[in-house]
Amino acid sequence: MTKEKTKWKEFLEAISVLQLVLSFLFLGVACYILIVYLMFTSLWPLSALYFIWLVMDWHTPERGGRRSLSVRKWRVWGHFRDFFPIKLVKTAELNPNKNYIFGCHPHGIMSTGAFACFSTESCGFAEAFPGVKPTLAILAGLFRIPLFRDYIMKAGLCPVSRPSLVHLLSKNGKGNAVVIVIGGAAESLASAPGVNTVVVKHRKGFVRLALEFGADLVPVYSFGENELFKQVIFSEGSLSRKLQDLFKNIMGFAPCLFVGECLAFLPYRTPITTVVGSPISVPQRVTPTEEEVDHYHRLYMEGLSKLFHEHKVSCGLPESHKLRII
Template sequence: MKILGIEFAPLYLPLERRLQTLAVLFYVLLFLQTFSIIGFFLFFYLLFTKYFWLSIFYATWYFIDFNRPYSGGRKVAWSRTWSIWKYFKDYFPVKLIKTVDLDPNQNYIFGISPHGVMSFSAMVNFGTDATDFPNLFPGLEPHLITLNGQFYSPLMREFFMMCGACACEEKSLKYILSNKGRCQKKGQVCALLIGGARESNEAYPGNYKFILNRRKGFVRIALETGANLVPVISFGENDAYNTVEVKRGSLIQKIQKFAKKYLNIGLPIIRGRGIFIYNFGLLPYRVPIHTIVGKPIPVKRVEHPTDEQIKKLHEQYIFELLELFEENKIKYLKNPDTKIEIC
């Protein structure tokens, strides 16, 4: 239904689709830090009411618990099975596909590409059980590795840790993969979006530009902990929005670089759809996303890896990533001639 060029959603849609849209809206608001603002507002507001003790209690708890995101997190299993995640998954839909079985007696770093604008597939695949991770990879425990800033807000930190997420810090990954403290058992998976905020600025539809050439920290950690590397590609992640391509040297690109350098966030210029309008909005489009988990690269633990060892393993990882892309692009891309650009 169009009015003055604006395309509205039909008045009558199945309840299932309405719930899917609300589930994705919840995540988009979460990603845009809406709940961080609410969390800080409640914290300071309660200080000036008769419930001030709640804020004081939480501040004490926050101080005591501050290092938890860096030491294995605090996963609450039932939070990963909420119905909202099923609707979130079905909105696109997102599908998790394995190519080989993974040994639960090993630890792994899943290198996920591309980052996309809001990392929808990474969240639903590795921050929830909606795509059936426990049955696809029995014995493995995933930890979605996300920005440290997600763990500063009173509400956000608890939410993300409930989903099994941990902070993106070297000490955090080593704690999980070295089987220390509460992570003594094997089968630990660090699901890491390697390209980060910079890659989100390059999330153009149909584009597979991966920021990898200078990202070698995860390879060094794999060597130091003996964790196997697993390339993971999400076909369709970059198609969720019509991202505007920014000209090199433009003011917008300078702002993006500033945000990346000082705030560690991406600021892609996007156009999506709304709740009731299809022409524009902040919600992603309904595009299928297929996340392919490749075969593991065996890694032998080296306490102090040399630059040459890191370089060799990094090159092998990129080779396996390219192989995984070429083997699967015919199935999941409209244009089979699409190539990966490694930057």
């Protein structure tokens, strides 16, 4: 029998989730404002010294960053996990003497399941996959934001840029699992309750990278991710959708119009189950051919579809639900 939560526990969970949502939306802008504001006060030397440090430290995010186990183990992440709750499901063993590229789907509004399972220790990844170190790759532009970049590096996040991914797969030893939310901003615009759409059919860069470094491909699906927020989805070809796409192409992320269950920003308490599929063995090819890329890309899509259909019922979806791959 599940133990009933106290009001205090529910409050801690809500605050933990709210702080992450507000950080996702506003912390980067707040860091910019703070650093510029300090330049016009008597504390201007702090800004000057930080900018000197920033120049010296510019390439650190693409060289593995500065992961902090203590930050990944903050108690706040346990409350964050319990709010929904979020669960990590293992379906196969991973060899710690190999490297992996995890393709995580769907993006949702904030990739909540991916963050909890791969950027914190709250869901037990280290216990489930001993010897394998997950690194969630996110928008490279976020690592150019002063102060904010240092915070997200502590959680073990890295830029989803080629130099960063190459470093992790070739210069960081074995047992690395690079987690890429393949659908990115385009997939976030399709996020809505009841929708199971992934954008991967024409995205093959991650497969090419896997072949170059002999990293096995692992499909991952977070059931419940699209249920956290209700989003206003504009029809293809409408002016509003064209503006969203224009913003996405310029900035790299999509301006989603969404609302949660409480205070607009607090998501619905919907369980998220992040299922890590079986690895797809990939040979190393320094210069992979298009035929090889297409072959392993097709195997990946088949593996993702199989993962979805094998686990959808146990994760709360009706048998009739299908996975739409675009």
